[in-house]
Amino acid sequence: MSDERRGAYAQILLIPTRWADNDVYGHVNNVEYYAFFDTLINTWLIGEGGLDIHAGETIGVCAESSCRYFASFAFPDVVEGALRVGHLGRSSVRYELALFKDGMEHPAALGDFVHVFVDRAQRRPTEIPPRLRGALERLVVP
Structure with missing residues (x-):
């Protein structure tokens, strides 16, 4: 389990899951986590x-992305998406993201996105x- 906590991020956005996010195993499918990342990032950029x-x-075009999964979500959970900037260059930015379940201190997933x-x-x-x-500079957490 990661030691990342909500307080380590600059921005939190609540993202409701949808019925269609669940897969046949009864939890939010892994590809939806990337949609949550896109929602977090683009809500801020726009x-x-x-933007x-x-x-x-x-x-902005995606050059790299990854996700590490620790716990699952299921409809009707509300995802607490957390966002910060890990590196800001001249033409690129690396975001660090975390997805939390309500009331949980440790993330259900951690992501990186360039x-x-x-x-x-x-x-x-x-x-x-x-x-x-x-706007991106405001997401940098020392």
Whole structure:
């Protein structure tokens, strides 16, 4: 079990599970954890960083992701998603994520996710825009 706790993260977002998230074994399927990670990250980027996913010149593409599972969720659980930035570069960011069950101090899952920001048209790495960088800097936990 990891020693990561809620207080080690900069942002918490509540994500309700859906009936369709459960698989035939009666728990949330492993692929849904990656959807929770996407929801956590993109909610922050759009809401706080002003990322324009439809027409902005800069977009984030996933370069790497991973998940370690410790406990399962099942509908109708509410996932407490935790987010922080582990490394912020010129054109990339590594997020560290944790998914908690209500009332549990240790995470049910831990994840890493790397975004590389690229020019939408050329798909070449580009510097993270100032507003977006400012939002990401607020997620850095010393």
